[in-house]
Amino acid sequence: MTRISALGHHQPEHVMTNDDLGKLVDTSDEWIKKRTGIAARRIARDESVTDLAAAAAGKALAAAGVGPDAIGQVIVATCSAIDRVPSIAAQVAGRLGIPSAVTFDLNNGCAGFTTALATADHTVRAGAARHALVVGAEKMSDVTDWTDRSSCVLLGDGAGAAVVSAAEEDHIGPVVWGSDPSRGKTVRMLDAWQPRFSQDGQSVFRWATTELAPFARQACERAGIEPGELGGIVTHQANLRIIESLVRQIGAPQAVVAQDVVQSGNTSAASVPLALAKLVERREIPAGAPVLLFAFGGGLSWAGQVVRCP
CATH class of the missing domain: 3.40.47.10 (Thiolase/Chalcone synthase)
Structure with missing residues (x-):
């Protein structure tokens, strides 16, 4: 049996509004809201994907009351990471003092986190780990074409994390x-x-x-x-x-x-x-x-x- 024992999230401080985007490309607050519903987004200036992921993951660990030694798996879902080796997951484990977990990044685009959550769920169910750390982290501003109004109006940066733990009742359904x-x-x-x-x-x-x-x-x-x-x-x-x-x-x-x-x-x-x-x-x-x-x-x-x- 498995459950999400805690969550954490982190976003950069800088807010980019639709009016800000209107200074970069031919667009407007009205145009963006009508087509997407988006009013603003957060943009990371000095933070990397690893920084965003580690911040969210640290909050999730603290909320779960689970020590770094207890984490047996770290998965970071991302499609915007520039680093290839070591993985963002390995870097997050290093930042948080997780000593010997299996660590890897997972790229399934926007479906990455729910895919990673299922992967961690299966790991814990199989008994290969008692606690797993799952993170979705993106710095989409690094891969945004700021001259393309059809895409630059959509994207933002941030991270969210979950601790998946063994449990006495089933709280994570089949994927x-x-x-x-x-x-x-x-x-x-x-x-x-x-x-x-x-x-x-x-x-x-x-x-x-x-x-x-x-x-x-x-x-x-x-x-x-x-x-x-x-x-x-x-x-x-x-x-x-x-x-x-x-x-x-x-x-x-x-x-x-x-x-x-x-x-x-x-x-x-x-x-x-x-x-x-x-x-x-x-x-x-x-x-x-x-x-x-x-x-x-x-x-x-x-x-x-x-x-x-x-």
């Missing part, structure tokens, strides 16, 4: 995950050594709003939860219009719906843990309530599960 690699070039990084985020926004919007809701409902079904019983829904914070469409199709009228995209923008693999950690911190979802986590993006990939709110 529903998959991919459609035939559409892999819809969301991509251009130029491997000087990467820049690129996507066909209209294709992604159509895919997310017409094809993904059945997978989200399937995650509820596998967890033995009716959508109407959900206390919360935390989807990838890509676009407010996508979030609202998915929630309508899932059919959970009583659920608290994360809308962190409004103030944080699209933080890729960090968006689900960042939004979930904020909801828990503000106690907008009661402890023990079922929450659907569902993320999607580059690959094209998706991954989701129902968890009990820590």
